[in-house]
Amino acid sequence: MKYLLTLLAVLLSLTASRAQDRPLVQFSGVIYNVDSNIVVPYVSVTNRSDRNRASSANFQGYFSFVAHERDTIVFSAVGYRREAIVIPSNLKDKSYTVIIKMKAEVINLPTVAVLPWASVDQFNKEFMELKFADDDLEIAKKNVAKTSLLAMARDLPRDGQEMRGINFQNNHIALTNKAINQRYANPLLNPFAWGSFIQQIIQGDKNRNNSD
Incomplete structure (x- = not known):
């Protein structure tokens, strides 16, 4: 060596x-x-x-x-x-x-089949446990579910028509509240004030008759 x-x-x-x-x-x-x-x-x-x-x-x-x-x-x-x-x-x-x-050279390699399973039995087991994807009908049902619609409503911005409707509703509520407040602020337009006034007149007439 x-x-x-x-x-x-x-x-x-x-x-x-x-x-x-x-x-x-x-x-x-x-x-x-x-x-x-x-x-x-x-x-x-x-x-x-x-x-x-x-x-x-x-x-x-x-x-x-x-x-x-x-x-x-x-x-x-x-x-x-x-x-x-x-x-x-x-x-x-x-x-x-x-x-x-x-010179360019094309080399044809032998075909190799690459499989993710070690044996046929393992393939059968994996195939039986395979979960298939939802079809179009199931996907449509999930898209119109209440939770999906609520999630999309939170993420999507309001369009112009929806904003006009919200503004109209808010203005209507504000005008209604203003009319109610004005009506109750004026005693002549307050039915409770008129009721109290009538009761006072009746009570005064009774007191006058008793004194006579």
Whole structure:
């Protein structure tokens, strides 16, 4: 086991040293859809030659990072075929710019039936206990129930016709109360005052007859 770990460490160091021996390159580019020439955003960009170091393009399909000559770069995105490119060697400008064209790919997945029940028995139990929604007649009955009408009356504002009726009723009550108050405030219009006056006249006549 120790021998295998040592061998693996040596291989990794050799790979790293070989990568360091190759010149560095500023690798940049833009990714397009090959059919519509529309940029493909957020594409995953993986350097297979540098321990699968990953980066990604921005929302405009642009990417830029440092790599080595002869590195293999893989581009992948959901709904598109993978594309790979090898950075050439002996570049004069120590920079490499490319335009990547990716082909859209439709993947048909197998049909999966998702059921909320673990077994047929559980389905039968849930179905028998299922409460069906009210039909139109039951909904109409609930809408015209007394409690529902009272609740709607509290929430709905009064319209113009209803306000005119309320104002007319209030004015009628006010005028009636005013007439009653005026009638009882005037002794000539008060029947109780007339009754008391007549009783006083009769009592006076009786007293006069007794004195005679």
